[in-house]
Amino acid sequence: MCQPVAYTYPQCGHLVASRDTYDLQRCMRALSTNMDCWIKPDDAKARVVRRTWPGLALGPCSSCARIAEAKNASMANAGKTDN
Ligand SMILES: [Zn+2]
Numbered sequence: 001m002c003q004p005v006a007y008t009y010p011q012c013g014h015l016v017a018s019r020d021t022y023d024l025q026r027c028m029r030a031l032s033t034n035m036d037c038w039i040k041p042d043d044a045k046a047r048v049v050r051r052t053w054p055g056l057a058l059g060p061c062s063s064c065a066r067i068a069e070a071k072n073a074s075m076a077n078a079g080k081t082d083n
């Protein structure tokens, strides 16, 4: 059975794609027939394992960018209330 894999950023561990997105890592049978096993989407989601992105360096993590943005916004707000 093929293995559903969700990739994470090496630097922070956040998911590269959205929560419902996964790649299938092909099993021997899939490799020899050149066809992925059919797995029920619910089963696939339950069996997803996280792996660190093995490819080339990714751009900045979008989750971290969002967190940084929220932090900046709250700091700006805090600055306003201080004055
Ligand atoms: Zn398979």
Ligand SMILES: [Zn+2]
Pocket: 009, 012, 013, 014, 061, 062, 063, 064, 065
């Ligand atoms: Zn991140």
